[in-house]
Amino acid sequence: MRLALSILTDAVAYGMVLFIISIGLSIMMGLMRVVNLAHGAFAMIGGYLASYAIRDLHVHYSVAILLAVVGTILVSIPFELLLYRRIYRKSDPLIQVLMTIGITFLIIGVVNFIFGPSLKTIPLPPLLSGPLDIGFRSVPTHRLFVIACGLVTALSLWWLIEKTEFGIKLRASVDHSGMADALGIRTEIIYAATFALAIGLGAFGGVVGAEILPIEPFYALRYMVTFLVVVSVGGAGSIMGALSASMLLGLADTTGKYLAPEFGEFFFYLAVICIVFLFPHGLFGRSHA
Amino acid sequence: MIRRTNSILAVALLGLMTDTASADVIKVGVIGTMSGPYALFGANYKMGIDAYIAEHGNKVGNHTVEFIYKDEEGPNPAKSKALAQELIVKDKVQYLAGIYFTPNAMAVAPLLEESKTPLVVLNAATSSIVEKSPYIVRTSFTMWQNTVPAANIAFKNGSKKVAIAVSDYGPGIDAEAAFKKTFETDGGAVVEAIRIPLNTTDFSPIMQRIKSSGADTIFTFLPSGPPTLGFIKAYVDNGLKADGVKLMSTGDVVTEIDLPGIGDSALGMLSTYHYAVSHDSPENKAFLASIVKNGGKVEDVAMTGVAAYDGARVIFKMIEATNGQRDPEKAVAAVKGMKWVSPRGPVSIDPDTRHIRQNVYLRTVTKVDGKLINKESDTVFLDQPDWALSKK
DSSP states (O other): OHHHHHHHHHHHHHHHHHHHHHHHHHHHHHHSOOOOTTHHHHHHHHHHHHHHHHHTSOOOHHHHHHHHHHHHHHHHHHHIIIIIHHHSSSSOHHHHHHHHHHHHHHHHHHHHHHHOSSOBOOOOOTTTSSEEEOSSSEEEHHHHHHHHHHHHHHHHHHHHHHHSHHHHHHHHHHHOHHHHHHTTOOHHHHHHHHHHHHHHHHHHHHHHTTTTSOBOTTHHHHTHHHHHHHHHHHOTTOHHHHHHHHHHHHHHHHHHHHHOGGGTTHHHHHHHHHHHHHOTTOTTOOOOO | OHHHHHHHHHHHHHHHHHHHHHOSEEEEEEEEOOSSTTHHHHHHHHHHHHHHHHHHOSEETTEEEEEEEEEOOSSOHHHHHHHHHHHHHTSOOSEEEEOOSHHHHHHHHHHHHHHTOOEEESSOOOGGGGGGOTTEEEOSOOHHHHHHHHHHHHHHTTOOEEEEEEESSHHHHHHHHHHHHHHHHHTOEEEEEEEEOTTOOOOHHHHHHHHHHTOSEEEEEOOTTHHHHHHHHHHHHTTTTTTTOEEEEEGGGGOTTTHHHHGGGGTTOEEEESOOTTOOSHHHHHHHHHHHHTTOOGGGOOHHHHHHHHHHHHHHHHHHHHTTOOOHHHHHHHHTTOEEEETTEEEEEOTTTOBEEEEEEEEEEEEETTEEEEEEEEEEEEEEOOTTTOOO
């Protein structure tokens, strides 16, 4: 029982990190139909900015998160204007994949050049560091913070997309962009804002998840597959899908690590195969004909 | 066709030999991780070799020694083999040096005898590498060499039940075997042995497993870089440090390059290793001064720097002994039993194993003037051989 609870705690924390980073990618793939392989690269930029802000500018952790999110969005603007704008919703996936993998390598090279090849840490404020006793075991305080961040992200996204005017316009643009245009919705602006949202979420995830997925120049490639897997298992564009996929995969991976660490990522991918076999469009995915 | 290729090969080989015999420039190919996550360790090869040249010049008799650097990038045996072939065939190097990763060294080894090229390994630390070719000499360390003292210390410090957690590849498995054998011979018990997949970043589950095993001490080996940081953080954040579970490792986990990233969580950690940048000796001071004079930074120095510095000495000795001729038997024979005082302390090349014998020091991570260092204690294991290869 104790063991099960212990596994569950770690699984939820790991799952939440996966969720926060992957939800941005899920939005890109589901709503904008862009297979954005560079998503991890933007998350990495966020991590680097936060690390730089805390270690060299000595700002507080919360300010660093904000700087990282805003900074990454600023960095992504030229990419949006010059490149991404051309491939929303229409281009064939091969072009998207080639372009975004190119962007990934470009970002890796530039980051390597500016910040050097070594690992960058994001120091935590005293409030979030160290262990916290939660009765049956002690957990890193930061993990609880990550879980809270994940829940808040999921709730606010749901509220944004389902309950606000922006959400209505976004859904209209996604379902029928021609008609939305005709009704006076500026779809370009909606798309640009959604792009910024997706990138910002990636950067946010990169920063708060840095304890579990540490920031280094090859971050963008190392975790690319993991993020893509979460999206395809959950179903692109679905908040519930990304959340449940992250939790299930986090559980599979953590349980595997507890009980049979020498199997590596075997259980993670076994879970992926089983879920995709049963739900070819992902847990909550819609089939795009 | 086969005959023709053979004769072309023979001509090429002949050309290769006469070329080096008459040439005044002796080329040495250095294969190291010059880019990627391990780039600083590769940069140390160049820093160490340049420091040696700054002190001793680049001439042996009337032969000028030239070093050519190639990038092995990461654990990629095929790439390293191709680089070694290029160096041997195209650049006509007389010696090879470097190699960060064990699998890469294994891939290069078969080329040495057919091309008559000695290899001085400057890092790769799996014991069996030197057995793969009689032309391999190693100036770095092995896992057995550094781990046996760690197990002795652990037992002496009162550890009874140890959990071993190592990375699941060559050196990790060597470290596990070395610790288990030594610690159990001393009279302790190993209650848990976990092999962690190389790409693991979340160590929380592993810490929980160690916790439920009831171990009083953890011994770990992970390749320096991203994993070490996560491992030590998980150890602190999951409350094992607070519960009094001790953490020991070889120096690879707390290299001076990684220490600033690991931060204060590492304070008090014990490790056994052959070289600390803070080692207090005139030779080490001179070594670090040469590096700074060449434009390097003391903060960037790692164990690969000193291995390269000593490696350059070994290669210069080989060139001297053979008077610049390609004669690997003579070259390797000349350095067997060679003794000198390195920045890490007195060392020698073991004539039986061609691996370096050296002191292994017990160090504690300490903060001095706001900087984390590996402070060496008075406990020194003198003249340690590779315990897997030789029993003396």
